[in-house]
Amino acid sequence: MDITELSIKEIKKGFAAKDFSAKDVTEGFLSKIEKEDKKIQAFLDVFGPEAIEKAKKIDEALAQRKELPLLAGIPCALKDNMLVKGHPVTAASKVLQNYIAPYNATVTEKLEKEMAIILGKLNLDEFANGASGEYSGFYPTKNPAALDYVPGGSSSGPAASVAARMCAFSLGSDTGGSIRQPSSFCGVVGLKPTYGAVSRYGLIAMASSLDQIGPIAKTVEDAEIVFGIIKDKDVMDSTSCDPKKTIKETDPKKLRIGIVSQAMGEGIDEEVKIAFKQAIEKLGKENIEVREVSLPYMEYSLACYYIIMTAEVASNLARYDGIKYGKRTDQAKDLIDSYFKTRKEFLGKEVKRRIMLGTYCLSAGYYDAFYARAQKVKTIIINDFKNAFKKVDLLMLPTSPILPFKFGEKMADPLSMYMADLLTVPANIAGLPAMSIPCKKINGLPFGIQFMAPAFLEKKIFSFGKFFETLW
């Protein structure tokens, strides 16, 4: 038996039946990291000895037959933009290379309270800016399914580490697809929860009105369990909320599935269209009600996103000036020169591009034409989705318009890289929950389909997702 292939519930059962100890499980994953991560490079930091110590404590508690929390002894890892007290947190940026987290993120607190075992920190595109993992300030993560292909981004490490079975689950963050797109590229399940469902306290901010933390896992059930633990209202994040929206357990076969006509047109690869149509046919055979719905404004989401997101990136990343923390240049003659040179030396190319674009959109004379207009378009897009959900329970669309691509393929043309976000950004603009679930591989490359639900109705996605993943 390969312990690293087990689901959360299977590991728990194994503990109860004494098939293996928590130490066995943690060591199993750590040796997988030792063996696989030299080539995949998903981890930026591994907490080996600390993880084994924690596992031993859980074994002691298990021996005393104590009632343990749901995630006790389950090895996981976090994207390196979430704070774990006493450990480095870099957001994969050189500007934070020497930064040690002075406190825990709320999600870290929740995982520790659950006695989950944090194995380490995972790679990403610098400050979560990217769609391929290539913009990590340190090294690129490889796609475990095909090593010369990108794993997607920005949660490159979180998706690749779960796909390569180097942790039982991981946490990523999703601002415009950063959980779902790499999950699709690596062949794992990834959930972006409703905006506000999970506290962002201790998550290094990228675009605050869009950022959301969520789980990446092997199965829909595992993702559901982890989401149940990390979601909550938090006094440290005023945008977090728990509307306690309860719905009855739904029969997945009775849910009405909407296909977005606009998500089947321009900019979608032929292979993706074919695979998506096959998935629709599969649902037809299961007698699922599938109907086409129109979201006429969805196509404007990407343009809207690249204004709002870059404006917020420009504001949030203004703090990396080398004064209070992080790296500081030693080349400057005075204070203002120290800002210019610190940011030149330690911020990466894509981050600079987005700061520049956001600064332009917010600058005098352009604010109304760009940012103010984008916020109004956002209202229109939100209403578009509200109307669609009057007719269907879930929306189904390909997670990514393209299959995983090779390293370097899209680096020369930033706009072509941005197009990779085409089908994931609408959920962030509208604040809706969306989950990518793996389907059959295309030419050996993973491919995922995403399901979107109305705000705070993640439960509908879990219900249908658990059924959907059995079809493959």
Place this chain on the structure above:
Amino acid sequence: MLTKQEVEHIAKLARIEFNDTELEAMRKDLSSIIGYVEKLKEIDIEGIEPATHSIDLKSVFRKDKGTDAEISQSLIDLAPDKEKRHIKSKPVF
């Protein structure tokens, strides 16, 4: 297309130093991306309210009461240059 002067102005606002080659590359990239996002001009936004957040959020109020997070020293320790409990920087002039 943006002009070189416009890109220099934005770089100054963003507090990032670029050399001439980088500025030219940035001018090309920004112009192409701005050309794309101008797509939003196709939409009639007359009478539409702007959305700040995607979900209905209520303002959160609490008593303005300080708590000791017990991390002030570790925050100061993270500064690249300091003296006792003060963070040092280059001179303003």
